[in-house]
Amino acid sequence: xxxxxxxxxxxxxxxxxxxxxxxxxxxxxxxxxxxxxxxxxxxxxxxxxxxxxxxxxxxxxxxxxxxxxxxxxxxxxxxxxxxxxxxxxxxxxxxxxxxxxxxxxxxxxxxxxxxxxxxxxxxxxxxxxxxxxxxxxxxxxxxxxxxxxxxxxxxxxxxxxxxxxxxxxxxxxxxxxxxxxxxxxxxxxxxxxxxxxxxxxxxxxxxxxxxxxxxxxxxxxxxxxxxxxxxxxxxxxxxxxxxxxxxxxxxxxxxxxxxxxxxxxxxxxxxxxxxxxxxxxxxxxxxxxxxxxxxxxxxxxxxxxxxxxxxxxxxxxxxxxxxxxxxxxxxxxxxxxxxxxxxxxxxxxxxxxxxxxxxxxxxxxxxxxxxxxxxxxxxxxxxxxxxxxxxxxxxxxxxxxxxxxxxxxxxxxxxxxxxxxxxxxxxxxxxxxxxxxxxxxxxxxxxxxxxxxxxxxxxxxxxxxxxxxxxxxxxxxxxxxxxxxxxxxxxxxxxxxxxxxxxxxxxxxxxxxxxxxxxxxxxxxxxxxxxxxxxxxxxxxxxxxxxxxxxxxxxxxxxxxxxxxxxxxxxxxxxxxxxxxxxxxxxxxxxxxxxxxxxxxxxxxxxxxxxxxxxxxxxxxxxxxxxxxxxxxxxxxxxxxxxxxx
Numbered sequence: 177x178x179x180x181x182x183x184x185x186x187x188x189x190x191x192x193x194x195x196x197x198x199x200x201x202x203x204x205x206x207x208x209x210x211x212x213x214x215x216x217x218x219x220x221x222x223x224x225x226x227x228x229x230x231x232x233x234x235x236x237x238x239x240x241x242x243x244x245x246x247x248x249x250x251x252x253x254x255x256x257x258x259x260x261x262x263x264x265x266x267x268x269x270x271x272x273x274x275x276x277x278x279x280x281x282x283x284x285x286x287x288x289x290x291x292x293x294x295x296x297x298x299x300x301x302x303x304x305x306x307x308x309x310x311x312x313x314x315x316x317x318x319x320x321x322x323x324x325x326x327x328x329x330x331x332x333x334x335x336x337x338x339x340x341x342x343x344x345x346x347x348x349x350x351x352x353x354x355x356x357x358x359x360x361x362x363x364x365x366x367x368x369x370x371x372x373x374x375x376x377x378x379x380x381x382x383x384x385x386x387x388x389x390x391x392x393x394x395x396x397x398x399x400x401x402x403x404x405x406x407x408x409x410x411x412x413x414x415x416x417x418x419x420x421x422x423x424x425x426x427x428x429x430x431x432x433x434x435x436x437x438x439x440x441x442x443x444x445x446x447x448x449x450x451x452x453x454x455x456x457x458x459x460x461x462x463x464x465x466x467x468x469x470x471x472x473x474x475x476x477x478x479x480x481x482x483x484x485x486x487x488x489x490x491x492x493x494x495x496x497x498x499x500x501x502x503x504x505x506x507x508x509x510x511x512x513x514x515x516x517x518x519x520x521x522x523x524x525x526x527x528x529x530x531x532x533x534x535x536x537x538x539x540x541x542x543x544x545x546x547x548x549x550x551x552x553x554x555x556x557x558x559x560x561x562x563x564x565x566x567x568x569x570x571x572x573x574x575x576x577x578x579x580x581x582x583x584x585x586x587x588x589x590x591x592x593x594x595x596x597x598x599x600x601x602x603x604x605x606x607x608x609x610x611x612x613x614x615x616x617x618x619x620x621x622x623x624x625x626x627x628x629x630x631x632x633x634x635x636x637x638x639x640x641x642x643x644x645x646x647x648x649x650x651x652x653x654x655x656x657x658x659x660x661x662x663x664x665x666x667x668x669x670x671x672x673x674x675x676x677x678x679x680x681x682x683x684x685x686x687x688x689x690x691x692x693x694x695x696x697x698x699x700x701x702x703x704x705x706x707x708x709x710x711x712x713x714x715x716x717x718x719x720x721x722x723x724x725x726x727x728x729x730x731x732x733x734x735x736x737x738x739x740x741x742x743x744x745x746x747x748x749x750x751x752x753x754x755x756x757x758x759x760x761x762x763x764x765x766x767x768x769x770x771x772x773x774x775x776x777x778x779x780x781x782x783x784x785x786x787x788x789x790x791x792x793x794x795x796x797x798x799x800x801x802x803x804x805x806x807x808x809x810x811x812x813x814x815x816x817x818x819x820x821x822x
Contacts, residue, residue: 192248193269196277201248204272206241209265213281216240216268227252228260235260241270320347320370334363341366349373350404362392362415365399372402389415390429393447395455397421407431412446413467417485418455422447425461430468433478433500442471442500448484448507456509460489471500471524478524479505487511497521502529502564503548508536515541520548526564527551527584531571531597539575543568546582553587565590567610571597572625578604585612586642593643594621600629610639616665620646628652628677634660641665645691646672654680664691666716677701677726682709689714693721694738699752700724710735718745719767725753732761739768746770750777 193202209225210216225242226235238252242259245251250259269278316324320340327336340348341364350373365371371391390406393399393416400423406413413429416422424445433442444467447457462481471478478500481491484507496503496518503520506513509532520527527548532538552565567584570577574597584593593610596603600623610620620643623629628651635656639646640663649655655678664670672688673695675681684707688694694713697703700722709732713719719738722728728749738746746767749757757780767773 193244193250194248194277195271201246202244202269202271202277203246203248205244205277206270207244207250208241208268208270209261210268212264212266214266216266217270221266223261223263223265226260226262228258230258317343317345319349320345321349337363341369341371346370347372362389365391365393365396365401365416367396367419368398369396370400370402371404372400373404389413392416393419393422394452395419399423400425402426404428405430409433410442412443414445415443415449416447417449417452417457419457421459422457423461423463424465425463427465429465429470432469433471442478443482444470444480444496444499446479446482447486447489448482453485455485457483457486458488460486462489462491463493465494467494467496467499469498479503480520481505482507483510483513485509487513489513491515491518493517495519496523500524503527503551505529505531506538506541508532508538510538510541512540513542515543516545518546520546520551522550522553523548523587524554525552526566526569526595528567529564529569529571530574530577531564531569532573534572537573537575539577541574541577543577543579544581547584548582549585550587551584552590554589564595565592566595567593569595569597570600570603570605571595573597573599574603575601577602578606580604580606580608582608584608584610586610586615586617588615590615590617592617592619592622593639595625596621596623596629596632597625598627598629600632602631603629604633604635605637606633606635608637610637610642612642616641616667617643618645619643619648620662622648623655624649624651630654632656634658636660637662639663641690644670645674646688648674649678649681650674650676652678656682657684657686658682659685660687662686662688662691664689666690668692671696672713674698675700675703675706675722678703679705681706683707683711684709686711686713688712691715692717693719695720695722697722697724700726700728702726704729706731708733708736712737713739715740715744717741718748719770720747720749721745722748723750723752724755724757725751726755728755728757730759731757733765734761734763735765737766737768738770740770742769742771744770745772745775747774748772749775749780751779755779 193205194200195202208216209223210221211223214221216222222240224237225240226237228235242250249256251257264282264284267280267283268276271277313324322333322336322340325336325339327333346368347370350371389412390410391401391414393414395418397420401414403426405428407430410432413432414424414427429444432444445462445465447460467480470480479502480496480499481494482505483489490513491504501524503523504515504518515528528543528546530538530541548567551567567586568579568582570579594605605621620639621634623632630653632652632655634647636659638661644664644667646662647657657673662672670691671693672686672691673683675695675697676699692715694715695708701724703724717740719740720733733747740746747762751757757777760776760780762774
């Protein structure tokens with residue numbers, strides 16, 4: 177078919193072509209057709225005129241002028257014919273003698289060119305009611321709106337979403353109030369695509385299916401999921417592995433979980449798949465998401481957000497509540513990541529858990545400005561391996577991590593605010609707060625779990641009446657505890673620090689009160705290079721009470737202020753069995769109330785002179801008052817001003 181669309185009939189406004197001065201046919205006259213407002217007699221101004229065949233064949237171009245027969249009708253080869261053009265035009269009519277009878281600068285009052293312009297405009301389809309739906313579909317597709325691929329509000333739209341993701345559109349907009357089922361398989365997100373819904377009104381509904389994901393992001397890059405809603409009996413609201421530069425923003429994942437105890441299940445957002453472990457994710461941002469009511473039976477997964485085998489990722493500003501295991505977990509082969517600004521509440525186990533599997537590591541991370549309210553808040557019925565009842569767990573095989581400026585409040589089953597596991601290295605716990613008071617947990621921090629850790633800093637943390645004891649350090653190396661403020665709850669057998677089998681320990685500028693002891697060692701084992709300086713402690717029994725069956729070597733306690741009951745000792749260092757104490761330095765301590773200020777086992781060797789423990793330092797005692805009890809060869813010596821080494 178021809179592209180010519182004839183739409184303007186060449187005709188005088190009257191039915192016949194007549195003369196100007198008499199109502200007679202303009203016999204043998206001529207008609208010229210040209211551009212609007214021009215002289216059509218001039219060939220340069222003329223436009224093409226066509227014959228419009230009655231049989232529907234293509235229009236036939238004809239030459240000008242058009243001849244008028246004796247009856248006043250335009251003819252072609254003597255036959256009355258309908259002449260047409262494709263646009264508005266001027267018309268000049270001449271008689272048989274060449275005199276102009278009429279001239280019309282614009283034959284039509286409405287220019288069809290103007291109609292063409294309006295049809296070509298953004299709302300042109302409104303001029304053709306029958307085209308409305310077709311044009312809308314095209315517009316929707318250009319905008320990435322899944323209605324352009326047949327999505328219908330309130331229906332299952334898996335096919336429409338998948339078709340949109342397979343299209344050339346860079347953005348897939350989830351509009352309307354549609355629901356997507358998971359009857360067969362997850363929605364497979366694609367590289368270089370943005371899946372979004374500006375009003376959180378599109379929901380991926382897994383129904384009662386199991387072991388499916390709402391959205392699967394498998395080995396894709398430069399992809400985003402923004403403002404969608406996911407629910408149902410799924411193994412993950414969003415699940416992915418591999419790929420790079422992934423953004424998950426503003427997603428609402430809720431009521432996720434399964435009803436059986438087989439397989440992984442019930443994760444809110446889960447990146448890292450052991451079945452595809454060779455694919456590491458590089459570049460992942462999970463932010464501004466709301467995750468609620470996540471988990472299956474017992475402790476079958478149920479993490480709010482879980483990331484494994486990924487690097488260069490950030491988890492920030494998410495709201496995670498009522499989950500059946502960890503609030504946020506990062507595991508094996510996680511490198512260079514940040515977790516910050518999240519609110520985590522009502523968690524079965526740990527609020528944040530950094531826990532690589534055996535033979536894997538996690539390193540170079542920061543965890544800061546998170547609020548964790550109600551970690552370990554519900555009773556755990558399952559058995560075997562359940563122990564992460566912590567606020568923040570920095571577990572085994574982690575390194576180069578900094579945990580700071582977090583606020584925690586324990587649930588009723590919490591055991592530790594912070595936990596550092598086996599073989600952790602270069603971990604810093606700084607400027608954190610354990611608040612609350614209704615629930616008092618046993619311990620603020622612990623640095624071992626079967627074996628110890630090394631290069632640990634515990635600085636400027638605060639816990640007042642929220643836990644029984646502060647720190648349990650054992651089987652560790654190079655631990656620095658400084659400037660912490662701690663107040664116990666006056667429990668029996670409580671302490672600021674319990675230490676055993678540690679090489680290199682610095683304890684300085686801490687403030688501690690309402691504990692049984694400031695430092696306690698039921699058996700210090702082989703502990704060496706310990707420095708306790710410039711601390712301020714109020715205790716209910718001995719200030720520093722250390723017993724060892726191994727060697728306690730290189731122990732310095734100086735500049736400390738200790739207030740303890742009169743019947744107790746300020747500093748007591750003893751051996752049991754084959755234990756030994758050597759290389760001591762006990763200078764400049766101020767010990768209030770205690771009758772026995774410093775007691776050291778008679779087996780101790782390598783003493784430094786105690787010339788600075790004066791009467792004034794020892795709370796203004798008078799001459800003749802016992803300052804030290806020295807048991808050496810069963811001879812007790814009473815000294816006024818200084819230690820005497822024999």
